Structures are given as structure tokens and as C-alpha cells.
Amino acid sequence: MNQIIKTAACAALLFSAPLMYGQEQDSVGVNQPKIATKGIEATTQISDSSTSKMVDLKIPKKTIDGNAVSLGSAGDKGFLLKDMEEARNYDSLWLKELHQSAQLFSEMLLEVQNPDAEEITMVDLPTDTLKARLAVLNEKTPFNISYNSSLESVIKSFLTRKKDLMQRMLTASQFYFPLFEQELDNQDIPLEIKYLAIVESALNPRARSRVGAKGLWQFMYGTGKMYGLKVSSYVDERHDPILATKAASKYLSKLHDIFDDWDLALAAYNSGPGNVNKAIRRSGGYKNYWNIRRNLPRETAGYLPAFLATMYIFEYAEEHGLQYKKAERPYFETDTVHVKNLITFDQISKLVDISVEELEMLNPAYKLNIIPKVKGKNYALRLPVTKIGKFVSNEEAIYAFAKKELDSLEKPLPQFVETKNQIRYKVRSGDYLGRIAERYGVGVSQIKRWNGLRSNNLRVGQRLTIFPRKPYAPKKTVAQTKTSKSASGALAAGSKVHTVQEGDSLWTISRKYPGVSIENLREWNGLSGNNLKPGTKLKLCDCSS
Numbered sequence: 001m002n003q004i005i006k007t008a009a010c011a012a013l014l015f016s017a018p019l020m021y022g023q024e025q026d027s028v029g030v031n032q033p034k035i036a037t038k039g040i041e042a043t044t045q046i047s048d049s050s051t052s053k054m055v056d057l058k059i060p061k062k063t064i065d066g067n068a069v070s071l072g073s074a075g076d077k078g079f080l081l082k083d084m085e086e087a088r089n090y091d092s093l094w095l096k097e098l099h100q101s102a103q104l105f106s107e108m109l110l111e112v113q114n115p116d117a118e119e120i121t122m123v124d125l126p127t128d129t130l131k132a133r134l135a136v137l138n139e140k141t142p143f144n145i146s147y148n149s150s151l152e153s154v155i156k157s158f159l160t161r162k163k164d165l166m167q168r169m170l171t172a173s174q175f176y177f178p179l180f181e182q183e184l185d186n187q188d189i190p191l192e193i194k195y196l197a198i199v200e201s202a203l204n205p206r207a208r209s210r211v212g213a214k215g216l217w218q219f220m221y222g223t224g225k226m227y228g229l230k231v232s233s234y235v236d237e238r239h240d241p242i243l244a245t246k247a248a249s250k251y252l253s254k255l256h257d258i259f260d261d262w263d264l265a266l267a268a269y270n271s272g273p274g275n276v277n278k279a280i281r282r283s284g285g286y287k288n289y290w291n292i293r294r295n296l297p298r299e300t301a302g303y304l305p306a307f308l309a310t311m312y313i314f315e316y317a318e319e320h321g322l323q324y325k326k327a328e329r330p331y332f333e334t335d336t337v338h339v340k341n342l343i344t345f346d347q348i349s350k351l352v353d354i355s356v357e358e359l360e361m362l363n364p365a366y367k368l369n370i371i372p373k374v375k376g377k378n379y380a381l382r383l384p385v386t387k388i389g390k391f392v393s394n395e396e397a398i399y400a401f402a403k404k405e406l407d408s409l410e411k412p413l414p415q416f417v418e419t420k421n422q423i424r425y426k427v428r429s430g431d432y433l434g435r436i437a438e439r440y441g442v443g444v445s446q447i448k449r450w451n452g453l454r455s456n457n458l459r460v461g462q463r464l465t466i467f468p469r470k471p472y473a474p475k476k477t478v479a480q481t482k483t484s485k486s487a488s489g490a491l492a493a494g495s496k497v498h499t500v501q502e503g504d505s506l507w508t509i510s511r512k513y514p515g516v517s518i519e520n521l522r523e524w525n526g527l528s529g530n531n532l533k534p535g536t537k538l539k540l541c542d543c544s545s
Helices: 009-013 092-113 127-140 149-160 163-186 191-201 221-226 241-259 262-271 273-282 289-295 303-315 345-352 356-362 385-393 395-407 433-440 444-451 477-491 506-512 518-525
Strands: 042-048 053-059 062-064 067-069 071-073 079-081 334-339 379-384 423-426 463-466 497-499 537-539
Touching (some): 127 149, 127 303, 149 303, 163 191, 191 241, 241 273, 262 273, 345 356, 345 385, 379 385, 385 395, 423 433, 433 444, 444 463, 518 537
Antiparallel strands (some): 042 053, 071 079, 334 379, 423 463, 497 537
16 A cells, blocks of 8 residues: 555645634734724625626624734625735645546445456456465455455456546545544554445445435444434534544444454444344354355445455555556645534635535535534534635624625525424324425425425325424414304305215315315314215304304
């Protein structure tokens, strides 16, 4: 591996421990140009790119040790924030490479799920040479690496049919491996575990499997929650590279404590400890992975061979002539700042002069490209170190602009959903998703997502989980009495009885007669259910009064 990727010293800063700029005033540089407007409200001009007009926002200046900082204008070109550092030279090659690599997740997944589909194609790798190299790897790692024909088949398949995928992984790994190695070392986990993220997600922090596993380390919701990864409407920490790597290290350490074998720990990581235990029983008590492999789920049977093949290819990439793009900077030197108010990636992009794509790459845990403001929670924004200064020096002006822009939207952004506010709603006759959504101030799509609904069909008595955005107070009896009287008045001059026809329901009947509700029909006719027989006569008023 040392011959493959020579990591520059700045790699240690990859997703470095947050310094949390912006928490204290003395953390902000004071080499700003002197502006003689201390304590005076200033008018900041911000260009509107859609109209090429200048928009005046009354934003109070922030004064730090006598130096005023503010949002400045870049004319029709956009926004210009004054800061102490020179504009950085951003090389978009690496950003592009990461986005391209993100598409390889499904390709790697197919390799793992079809362990018997590989064909040994002609490749310059004699079996004796492979055996010797695997023996060398076995001496350097706690994994049980020994030659067998299945592993040879996978390695040769990767070197032929998946050579491009492996070359792309060699490039992308330069961005993530320094982070992985640091966290694995903190947990006393074998550093070779870093190759597992390639098998799991093809180094795509936003990868999602068909069963709902997410992130670089493919955590399911329940397992992620067990290891401290929180999920909300706005944030999914399974996508956060630092938090997910910490959680994966803890989980793998626990699995190793159970099986005392790293091969079995990896198998359990993929299919669960229960399936590994069943495979051990069905094999007659064997505990070597290769001896229980045929008793494991199909995907897990291809899991460890894919991991070992990836390790081999990374260690012997030069010998096989694999090409990759070398990063002079293994990743962006980054730092974080605690966000104090709700702000969107689009706003940060405009104000700090950074692309939305780069923000998504550095902050993959934010599901809607929105950083929320929630009482009792701290959310961090990760930026290149050369952009942190701009954000911190102009925080007050940035938040003021963001708030003014969000307040002007025709439709406000959805509020953060807290689980404690949820209610359980029981579907009644005549209910439909649109009516329920309107009652609680939410969207139909939200109700469907919260309850895993594939269609708009509901059944009476069904329970729905809803996170209401406005309180709902049911109508009082007095109101129902008024409705009854108005209904009687509306029908006084006409028919007071409806004869049930084929296909009639309480809801369709109530729609035919203004002022008559389903509850009215039940009360006036002593109905408890929804079944109606053709020919039945229903009262359409409180005729006894």
C-alpha cells in the first residue's frame, strides 16, 4: 500500500476534530481594513442575479476590536464577502472524481451479491505468485488470508472485468482513508478494515441499499441508532463520514469481542451475528469462515472474498499496472463552525463563494441541503479552511440575509420534526389523505412517507403516525347541533328521506345533501357501521325535533 498512495501531511486535517470557529470573538482575525462606521447601521447591497438589480438590506454591522465587517457587493457577478485571506485556488478535479466514484456503489454491490458469477479471465497472475503474495499479506494482518480457488477467482475477476472500478477506488481512497485510519486506530481496530468501506459503499457517503442501509458503512436504521447515529427530517448521521466511521469501529469491535475472529466479525457485520451463529451450527461447529461459507446467506458468501480481493489489489496495484490520479492534497483541509440559525446550501454557496456540490460532499449528512436550527442540538457546517474565515467574520450579516430571504418565500421551509410531537390518528369513515393532511397542516406525501404507504388508499380503523404542524381541535357538540338544525332547514322544503341505491356510501350520500355530514347520518339513523343495504331509507334531518 505504501507504494500506492503517498499521503501528504495535510491529510491529517481530513475531517479534523472540529475547532468550532465562531464560538468566541477572539477566534476571529482582526486584520480587517479599518472602516469608520463603528456602531452605525449600514446598508448592504446584494445583487439579485435574476433581475440584475441591487437589493438593499438593512443589516447591522458587526464590530470586532474596532474593525467593521459586512457583506459587500460584487455587482452583477454575485456576492463578495470581505475576509483576511486571499482567494484560494480550488482544483475541481478532485470534486469531479468523487462525484464520478459515487456512481460505482451499485456496481460493487453486484459483485458482492453474485460471488459465483466471476469468470477467471486471462490475467498475468500465476497461481504460485498469488499464493506467495497472499502469504505476505497474511503475515501483516490479523485476517486469515490463505489461498483458495474461490479467492483466486474473485481477484482475477476484479483485475479484468472490474479493473476500472478498482482504479477509481484507488483515486477516491485518497480522500477517505486518512480519516478511516485515524478512527480505526483510536478503537484499536485493524487498519485493513478501511477496505471494507469500498465493499460496502464504493466510498459513496450517500449510498443507499435496496433494504435501506445508508452511508459509507451501510448502517441500517436500528443498528445506527444503537451506536448513536441520529436520523431526523433534516439530518441523517449515517451519511456523516466521521460519525459513521466512529460507529462502525465500535460495532466491529463488539462483533470481534463476540467471535474473537475478524473474518467472522466481518461476516456478522454484513448479515448479523445470528446468521453467522446458524452457519456455525449447520456446518457442524466449524469456526473458520471458509468452512462455514456455504451455510451463510448468498451475499455474505461473497463478502469476505470481495474484501480480501480489494485488499490484495490495493497492496499490489503497481505490480498489476493499475493507474490512478494522485492527489497532491489528499482531501480538502477542512474545519467546522456551529450553525446558529437555519440556513440553506444555496445561501451558503452564494454568500461564501463555494459550489453546492462541494458543500454536499463535505456535509453529506444534511438530507435536504438545509442546516436546521433546533433547540438543544448543535449542527456543524464543514468548509475548506480558506472559506471558514469568510463565514465566521460575517456570521451576523449572513444569518440576517438568510432569514430575510427565507421569510420572503411563498412557501416556508418545513419545520424540524421532533418525535415527541407525533400523534397516532385512527382513520374514520369518510377520511382521505388530503383531509387528514389539511387538518394537521402537513403534506400528503409526508403522511405517506411517515407510514410507508405506497398508495392513497386508507381503511377504516387504520392507525397513522402524524407529526402535526398545527393543533387540531375537534368540533364541539354545540357546533354539531347547529349543523343539524341548518341541515334540517336546508331540507325543510325538500325530501327528508334518502333511499339507498346500489353503490351508495355514507360519504357519497352526505355529499348529495348540503349541510349533512356522515356523523349526522349516523346519529339520525342509529348507525354504527358503514354497511348500507340498497332500499334502506335514511333520515336526512333530525326529524323528531
